[in-house]
Amino acid sequence: MKFLKGLFLVVFFTALFAAAGYGGSYAIKEQWKAEAEIGQPKVEQLGTYFSLFEMYQLLNGHNKEQKKDTAAFVYHGFKLQVNTYDNVANFWLNSDFYKQRQTGIEEKDNAFLQDLIANTTFVEGNSDRHIPDRISVTLDNPKQAAQQLDNFVKYTNYVTQQSLYNELIAKWKTLFNQVNLAAQQSTDNAAQNELSWKGKLNMMKSVSPLDNQLMTFDYLKSPSQPRVASPDRLLWASVGGAIGFLLGLLLALIFARRKQKNHS
Numbered sequence: 038m039k040f041l042k043g044l045f046l047v048v049f050f051t052a053l054f055a056a057a058g059y060g061g062s063y064a065i066k067e068q069w070k071a072e073a074e075i076g077q078p079k080v081e082q083l084g085t086y087f088s089l090f091e092m093y094q095l096l097n098g099h100n101k102e103q104k105k106d107t108a109a110f111v112y113h114g115f116k117l118q119v120n121t122y123d124n125v126a127n128f129w130l131n132s133d134f135y136k137q138r139q140t141g142i143e144e145k146d147n148a149f150l151q152d153l154i155a156n157t158t159f160v161e162g163n164s165d166r167h168i169p170d171r172i173s174v175t176l177d178n179p180k181q182a183a184q185q186l187d188n189f190v191k192y193t194n195y196v197t198q199q200s201l202y203n204e205l206i207a208k209w210k211t212l213f214n215q216v217n218l219a220a221q222q223s224t225d226n227a228a229q230n231e232l233s234w235k236g237k238l239n240m241m242k243s244v245s246p247l248d249n250q251l252m253t254f255d256y257l258k259s260p261s262q263p264r265v266a267s268p269d270r271l272l273w274a275s276v277g278g279a280i281g282f283l284l285g286l287l288l289a290l291i292f293a294r295r296k297q298k299n300h301s
Contacts, residue, residue: 071182073190074169074258077112084250086111090205092244096237097212111201115253118197119172120159128192129153134185157189169257179263186260197253206247213241
C-alpha cells in the first residue's frame with residue numbers, strides 16, 4: 038500500500054510538471070530556422086572568370102602542381118566571406134528587414150542586430166562523410182527566415198564576386214604590363230623569344246572581358262521550409278517531467294519516513 042502511494046506521487050508529479058513544461062513553452066516566442074545546403078559552383082556557373090583565371094595561370098607559368106582548381110578556388114573565397122562577422126553584420130545593417138524594425142533606440146537596435154548576427158550561421162560539412170556545407174537563418178517568421186537566408190547567400194555571392202574580380206583584374210594588369218614590356222624589348226637575335234612574348238601578348242588582347250555571371254557557390258538544397266528552432270516543446274516537457282519525478286520521489290520518501298516514525 039505504501040509503495041502504491043509513493044508510486045502515485047511520483048507518477049502524478051511527473052505528469053503534472055511535464056504538462057506544465059509543455060504548456061509553458063507556448064509562452065515563449067517561436068523561432069523558425071531556414072536552412073540551405075551549398076557546395077562549389079559548376080564550371081558553367083563561372084562565366085568568363087573561368088577562362089580568364091585559367092589563362093592567367095597558364096601565362097604566369099603555373100605548372101600542374103601549382104595550378105589551382107578554379108571552381109574550388111572561387112568557392113573557398115565564398116566560404117571565407119560567408120563566415121566573417123563583418124559580412125554578416127553588413128548584410129543585416131543594409132537589409133530592409135532590419136531597417137523596418139529599428140526603434141531609434143541605439144541600445145535596443147544594437148541588441149537586435151547582434152541577435153540577427155548570432156542567428157545567421159555557417160556550418161562546414163565533411164566531404165569524406167558526404168556531409169554538405171550548411172547555412173541557416175533563424176527568425177520569428179518562417180516566410181521571412183527563408184527569404185532572408187536566400188538574400189544573405191546572394192549578398193555574400195555578390196561581395197565574393199566583386200572581391201575575386203578586383204583581385205584578378207589587378208593580377209591581370211600586372212601580368213599584361215610585364216608581357217607587353219617583354220614583347221617590346223625582344224630583339225631580332227631572339228626571334229623565338231620574341232614570338233613567344235608576342236604570342237602571349239596577342240592571347241591576352243584577344244580574351245573576352247569579365248561578365249557579371251560568376252557564381253561563387255551552388256545550391257545543393259535551396260532554402261527549405263523553415264522548422265521551429267525554439268522552443269523545443271519536447272525538451273521543455275522532458276525537463277518538467279524530470280523535475281516532477283524528483284519532486285514526487287522526494288515527497289514519497291518524506292511521507293514514508295514520517296509513517297515509519299509514527300509507527301515507532
